[in-house]
Amino acid sequence: MNNTKYDLSTPVAQRIAASLSRQGMMNHLDAQLIRAEEGLVEVALPFSEKVTQQQGGFHGGAIGALGDIAGGYAALTVLPEGVEVVTAEYKINFLSGHQEGELQAVGKVVKGGKRIIVTTVEVFHLDPKGKKSLCAVMQQTLVPVPQTY
DSSP states (O other): OOOOOOOOOSHHHHHHHHHHTTOHHHHHHTOEEEEEETTEEEEEEEOOGGGBOTTSSBOHHHHHHHHHHHHHHHHHTTSOTTEEEEEEEEEEEEOOOOOSSEEEEEEEEEEOOSSOEEEEEEEEEEOTTOOEEEEEEEEEEEEEEEOOO
């Protein structure tokens, strides 16, 4: 649904795309990288049966997972090669529920450091007609760890 084209051939975007391709859950849910630049990552999640709750809307767990990925990868963009991140905690506020369309999570680094990284994430819903509305906000703390693969 996102018609904006970002350059995904940059070294930062390639690093994020390679890591995202290793994510079994995100592959299962059909998450797609939209944008990756230093301190910012945007990821999309299309609506499907894989991401619904009992009433047919996007499941909060899918929204949280998408936000976690966007914030985590934003953090990864400010770290050197050979370092990954793990989530220490996040706080999410769900603002509205939606069906159909697509979710887009935009993660931004607030504070990058050697021991912790803090990010914020905004999760937007795009309806089938392209109307965009904020549906969740998140704050996240991540810890840099050595890459093990």
